[in-house]
Amino acid sequence: MERWFSRITMFWMLFLGEVQSQDWTKCSTGCTCDGNKMSVTCNGLKNVPNDIQKDAKKLNLEYNSLSKLSPTAFQSLTTLRQLYLSNNQLQALPIGVFDQLVNLADLRLNTNQLTSLPPGIFDKLTKLTWLRLDTNKLQSLPHGVFDKLTELKTLYLHDNQLRSVPDKAFDKLSKLETIELIGNDWDCESCDILYLSQWIRDNGNKVKISNTNMDDPDGVTCQGTMESVNKITKENTFQAGCPTTTQQMATSPASTTTTETMTVREKQTKPRMKIFQEELFSKASIFFCQVIFTQHVSLVVIHILAEIPLLHIVCVVRKP
Numbered sequence: 336m337e338r339w340f341s342r343i344t345m346f347w348m349l350f351l352g353e354v355q356s357q358d359w360t361k362c363s364t365g366c367t368c369d370g371n372k373m374s375v376t377c378n379g380l381k382n383v384p385n386d387i388q389k390d391a392k393k394l395n396l397e398y399n400s401l402s403k404l405s406p407t408a409f410q411s412l413t414t415l416r417q418l419y420l421s422n423n424q425l426q427a428l429p430i431g432v433f434d435q436l437v438n439l440a441d442l443r444l445n446t447n448q449l450t451s452l453p454p455g456i457f458d459k460l461t462k463l464t465w466l467r468l469d470t471n472k473l474q475s476l477p478h479g480v481f482d483k484l485t486e487l488k489t490l491y492l493h494d495n496q497l498r499s500v501p502d503k504a505f506d507k508l509s510k511l512e513t514i515e516l517i518g519n520d521w522d523c524e525s526c527d528i529l530y531l532s533q534w535i536r537d538n539g540n541k542v543k544i545s546n547t548n549m550d551d552p553d554g555v556t557c558q559g560t561m562e563s564v565n566k567i568t569k570e571n572t573f574q575a576g577c578p579t580t581t582q583q584m585a586t587s588p589a590s591t592t593t594t595e596t597m598t599v600r601e602k603q604t605k606p607r608m609k610i611f612q613e614e615l616f617s618k619a620s621i622f623f624c625q626v627i628f629t630q631h632v633s634l635v636v637i638h639i640l641a642e643i644p645l646l647h648i649v650c651v652v653r654k655p
Contacts, residue, residue: 414438
């Protein structure tokens with residue numbers, strides 16, 4: 336009998352100790368806690384509290400004055416499913432800051448001052464279904480940044496400063512239903528835009544107008560024009576300006592001199608119109624020079640030809 340009594344007493348002591356450790360009547364300073372929904376909302380903060388309930392499911396830190404995060408800010412919140420960090424002043428994210436949030440489904444980082452993302456920043460968030468990165472100052476995305484987000488359904492990237500996305504950036508997002516891309520500086524004169532262009536053509540039903548569920552694949556437009564990104568193709572826009580896989584291999588350091596490699600790279604990055612003009616000028620120059628040498632045209636005629644706009648032919652002719 337005494338043995339059973341001691342076991343029951345020990346059980347209750349452990350139970351009461353656990354209840355006390357998760358006491359929702361004691362909330363972090365500047366925060367309000369809802370034990371039923373296991374949610375914490377904080378206001379007027381400059382730093383993330385270090386005593387947030389460990390079994391919290393939702394942490395709302397929107398509309399605070401957070402300018403930076405500690406790499407260990409969320410390390411004990413392994414049960415967290417929703418984390419709202421929007422409408423703060425975050426300029427960067429430390430590597431590994433989200434690594435412990437293995438159950439996170441909803442992450443909102445919109446309306447901050449983020450200019451870049453660390454490689455692998457979302458790799459541990461394999462249960463994430465909703466990700467907001469819109470209304471920041473993102474200028475580029477790391478290669479493979481979304482590769483581990485195989486459960487992601489909603490991705491907001493609108494209203495940033497993105498000029499392109501990495502090759503295969505969205506290929507692993509097999510469950511994606513909604514993506515917003517408008518309001519960026521999409522550079523349609525760069526070969527790097529071709530992946531995004533093709534992806535939009537293949538997934539037009541996922542590209543939405545902001546805050547609606549309406550398809551809008553044509554609404555993602557090139558910087559400075561109203562031309563739709565999904566209309567950009569190598570065949571009708573870049574002509575020979577963008578390399579194929581074979582061309583890229585041919586210009587590798589093992590088979591090409593430094594000078595030749597630089598020439599190829601320069602051609603790849605030049606605007607398509609400039610490439611066309613230079614090729615036209617080169618062919619025209621050769622033709623006119625051949626005519627001049629063959630017919631022994633006078634230097635006066637050469638000077639006249641040289642004044643023709645856009646040609647500027649320069650030939651050195653010596654009369655016999």
